[in-house]
Amino acid sequence: MIRVVLVVPSPALRAGLSALLSSDDQIKIIGERNGWSDSLLEQNEADVVIAASASFTFPDDLPGAPESAGILLLSDEPLNIRAWTRASRQAWGILPLDSSAEELITAVHALSEGLIVGASALMFPSEEETSARGPLTDREAEVLALLAEGLANKQIAAALGISEHTVKFHVSSIYSKLNVTNRTEAVREGLRSGWIAL
Numbered sequence: 470m471i472r473v474v475l476v477v478p479s480p481a482l483r484a485g486l487s488a489l490l491s492s493d494d495q496i497k498i499i500g501e502r503n504g505w506s507d508s509l510l511e512q513n514e515a516d517v518v519i520a521a522s523a524s525f526t527f528p529d530d531l532p533g534a535p536e537s538a539g540i541l542l543l544s545d546e547p548l549n550i551r552a553w554t555r556a557s558r559q560a561w562g563i564l565p566l567d568s569s570a571e572e573l574i575t576a577v578h579a580l581s582e583g584l585i586v587g588a589s590a591l592m593f594p595s596e597e598e599t600s601a602r603g604p605l606t607d608r609e610a611e612v613l614a615l616l617a618e619g620l621a622n623k624q625i626a627a628a629l630g631i632s633e634h635t636v637k638f639h640v641s642s643i644y645s646k647l648n649v650t651n652r653t654e655a656v657r658e659g660l661r662s663g664w665i666a667l
Contacts, residue, residue, distance in 0.1 A: 471581045474500040474515040477543075482521060482566075489570040496577055517541060517580045519573075521566065539580025543568070547591050562586035605646060610664055612639040617656045617665050 473496055477483040483501050490496045499515060514537075521543040539560030560580045564572060565588055579586045605613065608629075615625045622640070626633040644650060647658040659665040 471496045471577055472499045472514070472516045473497065473577060474502070474518045474538075476502050476504065476518060477521040478503045479521070486519060486573070489573055490577065492570060493574045493577075496574065514538075517577050519543065519577075539577075539583070541573075541576055541580055541586075544591070560584060563591045564588055565591065605643065605664055609639050609643050609646070612636060613643055613655060613659045613664055616640070616643075616652050617659065 473490060475483050475486055475498060477486065480503070483503070487498050487501065490498060516537075517539045519541045539562070542561070542563040543566050544563060545565050560583045562576050562580055562585055564576055564586075568576075568588075576586045611629060612625055615628055620628065622633050622636045626636045629636070640652075640655075643655055647655055647662070649655045649658050656665065
């Protein structure tokens, strides 16, 4: 039996999810809440927690979820994959809010087995976005973090032990990959895309 807790703010969506998931005799809804409750999740020892929200950023957004439980996020906003892959939690996934009963049930079964599941559009950027932005190198990520601290090129060069010319090269590359034209935009995009952690 797969024990599931629903953490969904909308009563109608909670009722709908409960009805859809109850059609599978291997799934048992053991708790429903409109928000997080540490005591509920710990007492129920859920195998899978289904959480709905407009958007999720980091695993820390899910306080009280048992470490052993798989987390299925229901959202129409893309997930910050870098943060979730760095998290200690092994099983997680994301599906759009309008997922079918079959998709939800399949995801719950996969999560209970420790797998990662999800809609590709919510987990990975489009090819167009990937080619335009590209991944930042480790050095570019370091430069971007120092840009976020407000350091000038000369200060960044001193901090990283590289020449000011090299810093300018990295800054130019960051602008190109993030599709921005100045430092403020680069920092804003770096925060939004998960390259900079506050």
